[in-house]
Amino acid sequence: MSIYEKGPVRIHYEVAGSGFPLLLIAGGGLNSAMARLTNPFDAVAEFKGEYRCIASDLRNANEGQSFGPLEAERPWDGYTDDHLALMDHLGIDKFMVMGFCIGGPLAWNLIQRAPDRVVAAVMAQPSGSRPEARDFFYDGNMKGWGPELVKRRPEITMEMVDRFLTRMYRTNPDFVFTVTRDFVRQCRTPVLILPDDIPPHPYAVAMEAAMLAPNAEVSVYPWKEPKERMPLAIRQMRSFLRAHHPALATSRGLKQNA
Secondary structure (H helix, E strand, O other): OEEEEEOOEEEEEEEEOOOEEEEEEOOOHHHOOHHHHHOOOOHHHHHOOOEEEEEEOOOOOOOOOOEOOOOOOOHHHHHHHHHHHHHHHOOOOOEEEEEEOOHHHHHHHHHHHOOOOEEEEEEEOOOOOOHHHOOHHHHHHHHOHHHHHHHHOOOOOHHHHHHHHHHHHHOOOOOOOOOOHHHHHHOOOOEEEEOOOEOOEOHHHHHHHHHHOOOEEEOOOOOOOOHHHHHHHHHHHHHHHHHOOHHHHHHHHHHHHO
């Protein structure tokens, strides 16, 4: 476990394994923390044998040790700043991303912000907005994440939390929050989407993104239950990552041209 600091931001992170960099973003919404990377499977254990796995606690997650200001005018970009700054700190230019839950919208934002750096992305049980429950995330975080954060950080008030969550989940309350359908439609970055269908992970949104993105693949569904299907989904993730691994892709191209 290591600490990276940049101005008022302190990021708690971990690096495991070696190989091409793979940024792992845990689920848990605004409480996304490295400890959650064991759900629905142990992502670090599965991929550290082939990749340099980088994970961090999301800024201000109550279950983590990363801290920083609430950037009410740019909440999603604040988190993406942290991810890109951590990659810079580690001397990493190009990388792949595997995001769970909130990691779906964050992966899309990384692709939007750094299209030349994100080689490919896996989005497992990604978060999205349901038309019948637009305030699902706002309400849940106002009741759960916000009050606990205020207890730990006396300089933060519930009024600040309200402004932050309003910008994050109410200003653009549609689709995947961070990017538009037009962006996804034109996105050339390869993505693998593994849909779920519970309130925070709407199946319809995951499938719409998969249908729109020109270089998207989608997993079997359901892929977490029964448990016997999980190894199949993990094999698909591994195959997808290998297919877009820059060194392996170059090697395949050389063999084909030989």
